[in-house]
Amino acid sequence: MTNKWRPATTLVHGGTLRSQYGEMSEAIYLTQGFAYDSSEAAEARFKGETDGYIYARYGSPTNDMFEKRMCALEGAEEARATASGMAAVSAALLCQLKAGDHIVAARALFGSCRWVVETLAPRYGIECTLIDGRDLANWEKAIQKNTKVFFLESPTNPTLEIVDIAGVAKLANQIGAKVVVDNVFATPLFQKPLELGAHIVVYSATKHIDGQGRSLAGVILSDKEWVDEHLQDYYRHTGPAMSPFTAWTLIKGLETLPIRVKAQTDNASKIADFLAEHKHVAKVIYPGRKDHPQADIIARQMSGGSTLVCFELKGGKEAAFKLQNALEVVTISNNLGDTRSLITHPATTTHKNLTDEARAELGISPGTVRFSAGIEDGEDLLEDFARALAAI
Numbered sequence: 001m002t003n004k005w006r007p008a009t010t011l012v013h014g015g016t017l018r019s020q021y022g023e024m025s026e027a028i029y030l031t032q033g034f035a036y037d038s039s040e041a042a043e044a045r046f047k048g049e050t051d052g053y054i055y056a057r058y059g060s061p062t063n064d065m066f067e068k069r070m071c072a073l074e075g076a077e078e079a080r081a082t083a084s085g086m087a088a089v090s091a092a093l094l095c096q097l098k099a100g101d102h103i104v105a106a107r108a109l110f111g112s113c114r115w116v117v118e119t120l121a122p123r124y125g126i127e128c129t130l131i132d133g134r135d136l137a138n139w140e141k142a143i144q145k146n147t148k149v150f151f152l153e154s155p156t157n158p159t160l161e162i163v164d165i166a167g168v169a170k171l172a173n174q175i176g177a178k179v180v181v182d183n184v185f186a187t188p189l190f191q192k193p194l195e196l197g198a199h200i201v202v203y204s205a206t207k208h209i210d211g212q213g214r215s216l217a218g219v220i221l222s223d224k225e226w227v228d229e230h231l232q233d234y235y236r237h238t239g240p241a242m243s244p245f246t247a248w249t250l251i252k253g254l255e256t257l258p259i260r261v262k263a264q265t266d267n268a269s270k271i272a273d274f275l276a277e278h279k280h281v282a283k284v285i286y287p288g289r290k291d292h293p294q295a296d297i298i299a300r301q302m303s304g305g306s307t308l309v310c311f312e313l314k315g316g317k318e319a320a321f322k323l324q325n326a327l328e329v330v331t332i333s334n335n336l337g338d339t340r341s342l343i344t345h346p347a348t349t350t351h352k353n354l355t356d357e358a359r360a361e362l363g364i365s366p367g368t369v370r371f372s373a374g375i376e377d378g379e380d381l382l383e384d385f386a387r388a389l390a391a392i
């Protein structure tokens with residue numbers, strides 16, 4: 001979709017459809033089906049000769065507005081809204097794979113994503129190789145004759161490792177494979193995987209896109225050719241569609257996305273700098289800081305820091321629990337990208353199902369803590385952290 005506006009304008013006006021009533025706020029079309037003026041009109045609609053809706057599992061007006069607004073933001077030709085981020089990830093992968101195919105994936109993946117490629121896909125005869133995605137040489141080494149998909153997340157959860165998306169895309173193009181990027185942590189504002197050469201982008205819209213803890217949602221974006229060939233039938237017939245009510249909350253979420261992400265990033269950056277100097281903190285990983293181990297790739301592929309900060313406390317699990325329990329403004333929760341500041345201890349929550357060895361490979365130690373900055377006043381967050389760290 002060509003787009004003449006800058007992101008903030010696109011996110012307020014992009015994709016809006018107005019009914020004959022001229023409503024200002026987008027309408028919620030809570031309908032499962034659609035009526036046809038004549039038998040001929042129904043026939044033409046089913047043949048694809050006329051535009052229009054058929055059944056809400058395929059598409060519907062409120063979802064269409066959300067999808068078009070996302071396309072305009074992402075620079076994608078097509079989007080499909082899904083009921084959750086995991087519905088988006090599993091559909092984006094499975095719709096294009098069959099028994100005998102091979103996936104190469106970075107091992108630092110959101111827990112459920114890792115389960116899909118490591119445990120679910122092999123049940124259907126789809127092989128998977130998990131690698132340390134930071135080094136391009138590992139992607140190249142893992143390629144087999146049957147490699148069809150490269151799958152990655154960047155920055156990763158929770159240790160904010162970076163994968164060189166343009167580098168992986170170049171390798172994929174040499175063998176005709178597709179690159180699927182889970183772009184949740186970067187947000188659609190700070191990283192444009194399609195411009196970097198990736199073929200498919202997925203989001204958990206539960207995170208920054210809603211950003212207010214109300215909705216479970218996802219979206220898949222790509223070009224028209226890929227959607228027509230792979231996703232269209234899979235999406236229509238397996239039923240991961242989003243509820244129109246959810247689409248409406250996301251349309252409203254997108255309007256304020258740039259304002260929220262900016263406030264969250266400003267807060268995250270302040271907290272990262274504060275933690276880096278603190279005596280109880282062993283290290284801070286933040287994509288907006290010069291001391292991030294992959295600052296060079298970040299400068300090439302991201303236009304902003306992050307709303308998340310990962311840090312390690314010298315006192316291990318005990319110190320992490322004390323800090324979390326002592327925070328008053330910041331809430332203990334495994335969600336992220338919310339207007340409220342949230343903190344989580346990956347080793348005992350989001351990454352508890354991994355073996356100690358797998359956790360160590362990802363750089364998750366007992367003292368690792370993940371902070372998701374909200375939009376509160378940064379001074380209150382700084383005071384909260386200072387007081388809670390003193391409690392250790």
Ligand SMILES: *Cc1c(COP(=O)(O)O)cnc(C)c1O
Pocket residue numbers: 084085086087089110112113153157182184185203204205206207216217218
């Ligand atoms: C949350 C998340 C998902 C899953 O999304 P849901 O909306 O919870 O299904 C996938 N990938 C990443 C990186 C996430 O943060």
